[in-house]
Every structure is written in structure tokens, then in C-alpha cells.
Amino acid sequence: MTKTAWVFPGQGSQKIGMGIDLQDLPSAQTKLEQANQILGWSVMEICQSEQEKLSQTLYTQPCLYVVESLLANEMFTHSFQPDLVAGHSLGEYVALYVAGVFDFETGLKLVKKRAELMNNVTGGQMAALMGFNQKQLEEELQQTPGVVLANDNNSAQVVISGTPEAVEILLGKVKTKRAVKLNVSGAFHSPLMESASREFQQVLESVEFTNAKVPIISNFEPTPTTDAGIIKQHLEQQMTNGVRWRETSLEMEKEGIEKVIEIGPGKVLTGLIKRTCQDLKLVNVSSLEQIGK
Structure with missing residues (x-):
């Protein structure tokens, strides 16, 4: 069996029309209804709106979380399983959902709060x-x-x-x-996010994390772990610290990963990984028709 990692892109990967092919799936419809209730707006409507609206942090992060989660669910439905997971910034929340650290609704509520706090930070x-x-x-x-x-x-x-x-x-x-x-409102992943990070940490403390079913490499500390306590500690540091993706790529190779599947719109992460680890097989899944190819 080929040892495989699933990786999930973050803000900047969003594209108009993403996830549209998923909305008629009965399993996806349930999740989309849950998402609309949590968010107070329709993910699919925003995904079909103009690029300017979809690119607003407030909408981008929840939309990416939902679309990537639905794609990952379909991968599971088709009997695919990861040996390791990782996500770039916002994508780390999808990785945690996929690894069973929290359920879909819990992850979306965290992402919603994260997006709101980050959207309110200006001047960076x-x-x-x-x-x-x-x-x-x-x-x-x-x-x-x-x-x-x-x-x-x-x-x-x-x-x-x-x-x-x-x-x-x-x-x-x-x-x-x-x-x-970059067209962003704040200095994300820097000490200037300290006030937002402190408020978000209080939210994180109220959420129970479960040990991951597969190892996850975090942005803050690119070493695989399944320990719920360590995962939460790393996530608490994410907003004010850098995303160590180059080291994440090297760590995947060190862990014996042979194939990396980027689940989500675009090919940003596979493009980044290719320069660091040229021997890895790289695959992109951004739509239903690409699953299983």
C-alpha cells in the first residue's frame, strides 16, 4: 500500500464555483444545511457569488472549510484513507476534522469565530x-x-x-x-494578531479535542502527533506564529509518505511541495470527478 498524506489549502485557494458539484449529494446536503444554520448564510450561494465577496476573510474561511470537508468525506466514501494529514493555515482545521479531533459542526464553529476575529484585525x-x-x-x-x-x-x-x-x-x-x-485586512500569522489570538484561545479552551485517528503535522510544530492536548496547544499558537510548510513537506517525506493528495480548490500546496520534495507523487482533488483518478 502506498503511504499517503492528505493536505488541505487555506485562504487564497478559493475559487468561484468551488463545491458546486457536491451540493446534490444527499450526505453533502445535510452538512450544507448544518453549515447554513451555523453561519446564518448559504455557503453555496457565496461560492457562486462574485470573487470579491468570496475573498472576504469572513466568508472565505468557512467556505473553504465546508467544501474541503465535503470533498474529504467523499474520499472516505470511496474507501480512501490517509496515513497522515496536514493543512495550510485555515486548512489545518479541515485536517483536524478529517483526523477525528472534532466533528464537522465543532470545526465550523471554530472557523467561523476565527474568521470573525481575523476579519476585525486591521492595520497590518x-x-x-x-x-x-x-x-x-x-x-x-x-x-x-x-x-x-x-x-x-x-x-x-x-x-x-x-x-x-x-x-x-x-x-x-x-x-x-x-x-x-497581499490583499488582506491584517498581519496574519504575526504578533499583531495577539489580541485576536487571546480571545480565540478562550474559545478553544471550551472545546474538547479527541486524539487524532491519524497523525497530523501542525503549522506551529511540524512533527506528527495524535495527542489531543498537544494538537490543541499547537493550534492555540497558530494565529500569531508562522506556517512552517517547507518543514512540513520535508517531514512528510521523512515519515515515508510516497503520495500527497491536495484536497480543495487549486493546486497551491502541491506546487509548493513539488519544489521541496521532487520525488513525491502529487495528486489534486478539487471536484467529484477527480476522486479515484
């Missing part, structure tokens, strides 16, 4: 850097207060996060092939 800036000198970047980050590494995606792509002034200063110091400021 994030920027993606492609093609840079790793050593220079590390040195400039240490010397520039107010900006941190938010996403270490692979050796050629990272995301920085911080105050607009600090991000601007760093972009002026580091030579890159390309730098793109």
Missing part, C-alpha cells in the same frame, strides 16, 4: 516574496522590527507579515525576483 500588511537570498532575508528580518516570516512555503517562496511600514522597509532591503503585497 502581508507580502509574498519569490526568488530571494535566504540568508539575506533571515538577517533583514532580525534587523527589522515589526515584521516576521508568516509563511515559509518553500525555498523560493515566503510570505512576510507585519506593520505596513515594516513590510515596506523590508521589501526595500531584500532583493527578490518578485514581491506581491
Whole structure:
């Protein structure tokens, strides 16, 4: 049997029309009704709305959680099973649901609160850097207060996060092939999220986590674990700390993973993993017809 990991993308992967092919499945309809009751709006309607609305944090995160969860459910229905799971930022919540750490409704309620808190944080800036000198970047980050590494995606792509002034200063110091400021309201995965993180930790403390059925690699500490207490501790740190995806990719390979299936819209994560681990077989499942191919 091929040792397989399932990975789940986060904000930025959303696409108009995602999940539409799932809405007629009886099992999906039940989950969609539950989601609409929890959220107070229709996931499928938002997924079919204009890109600007779907890209608002308030809507993006719950929509991605629901669509990716439904796709994962169909994978289980077709008798597929992961040996390991991981998710990028928001995607980690889908990974936790898939691993049985909490149920669908609990995960969605957490994601809803997370999205609301993150949406309310303003005054920050994030920027993606492609093609840079790793050593220079590390040195400039240490010397520039107010900006941190938010996403270490692979050796050629990272995301920085911080105050607009600090991000601007760093972009002026580091030579890159390309730098793109992201259209986000706040400095996600940075200390500037501290107040939102503290409020969210109180919510997390009230939720009971169960030991994972399969190991999960967290964004905060890329070492596989099934321990509920450790998983919660890691999740509590996620909002203010960086996503260590390059290390996650290397850890999957170290764990003997041969195949990685990205479940969700787009091919962001398989693209990132390919640069770090060229020998892994990479598969994308963003629709019903791709399951089992």
C-alpha cells in the first residue's frame, strides 16, 4: 500500500464555483444545511457569488472549510484513507476534522469565530516574496522590527507579515525576483494578531479535542502527533506564529509518505511541495470527478 498524506489549502485557494458539484449529494446536503444554520448564510450561494465577496476573510474561511470537508468525506466514501494529514493555515482545521479531533459542526464553529476575529484585525500588511537570498532575508528580518516570516512555503517562496511600514522597509532591503503585497485586512500569522489570538484561545479552551485517528503535522510544530492536548496547544499558537510548510513537506517525506493528495480548490500546496520534495507523487482533488483518478 502506498503511504499517503492528505493536505488541505487555506485562504487564497478559493475559487468561484468551488463545491458546486457536491451540493446534490444527499450526505453533502445535510452538512450544507448544518453549515447554513451555523453561519446564518448559504455557503453555496457565496461560492457562486462574485470573487470579491468570496475573498472576504469572513466568508472565505468557512467556505473553504465546508467544501474541503465535503470533498474529504467523499474520499472516505470511496474507501480512501490517509496515513497522515496536514493543512495550510485555515486548512489545518479541515485536517483536524478529517483526523477525528472534532466533528464537522465543532470545526465550523471554530472557523467561523476565527474568521470573525481575523476579519476585525486591521492595520497590518502581508507580502509574498519569490526568488530571494535566504540568508539575506533571515538577517533583514532580525534587523527589522515589526515584521516576521508568516509563511515559509518553500525555498523560493515566503510570505512576510507585519506593520505596513515594516513590510515596506523590508521589501526595500531584500532583493527578490518578485514581491506581491497581499490583499488582506491584517498581519496574519504575526504578533499583531495577539489580541485576536487571546480571545480565540478562550474559545478553544471550551472545546474538547479527541486524539487524532491519524497523525497530523501542525503549522506551529511540524512533527506528527495524535495527542489531543498537544494538537490543541499547537493550534492555540497558530494565529500569531508562522506556517512552517517547507518543514512540513520535508517531514512528510521523512515519515515515508510516497503520495500527497491536495484536497480543495487549486493546486497551491502541491506546487509548493513539488519544489521541496521532487520525488513525491502529487495528486489534486478539487471536484467529484477527480476522486479515484
